[in-house]
Amino acid sequence: MPRLLHADKPPPPLGRFHATWRTAHEPVAGVSRRIQLLAYAVPLTVLPSSIWRLPAAFDGGLGPGERAYVVSLSILSEAFAFTAIGLIARWGEVFPRWIPVLRGRRVPRTAAALPAATGAVILTLLFTFLFTVSEIRGTTIRGGDQPADFPSRAGGWEAAWFYICYAPLTLWGPLLAVLTVAYWKRRSTARRRPATA
DSSP, X not given: OOOOOXXXXXXXXXXXXXXXXXXHHSBOTTOOHHHHHXXXXXXXXXXXXXXXXXXXXXXXXOOHHHXXXXXXXHHHHHHHHXXXXXXXXXXXXXXOTTSTTTTTSBOXXXXXXXXXXXXXXXXXXXIIIIIHHHHHHTBOTTSSBOOTTXXXXXXXXXXXXXXXXXXXXXXXXXXXXXXXXXXXXXXXXXXXXXXXX
8 A cells, every 4th residue: 555645744856846946937926827828838939940950960961060059059949938938937027046146136127128129029030030031932041042952842741840840930039029028017017016015
């Protein structure tokens, strides 16, 4: 018969990790359900393209440096996409305890909103605008002709799979822009609100 856990015992390590993770990433007061869902959607818009690139990293035609680049690009893309959660979570408003000098201090609105707004503009120009226009024109983002082995020119399932994985990436910039505006408005409203004793 399995032993029952007693209420006075501390939770198992995985339970503590889950509780800490949840506390750190829960939306702060004033975040609507819609904005919360948009924030959680950002990493998911990047994930398909990151997964699509990984098999290419282990293709026989790439050297070690190119493999490292492809894997790093996928990991860094997801890491940057995950920072959108900070626009709704406590760690986007108060520095976490593990940051030595700044721990517990308020994150300046501009310190979070300016990089987010810059990223939103760059991502919208790069993926939403340039990627879409280049695919319609049949060119690369730089304006040159697409090589014969370009994924969208392969046809059939290969081209369909490419578009299924890369189409969500066009939403990254616009979603980040909406989250940034919501973050700025929420923090501005909280700043104007008088402190209660």
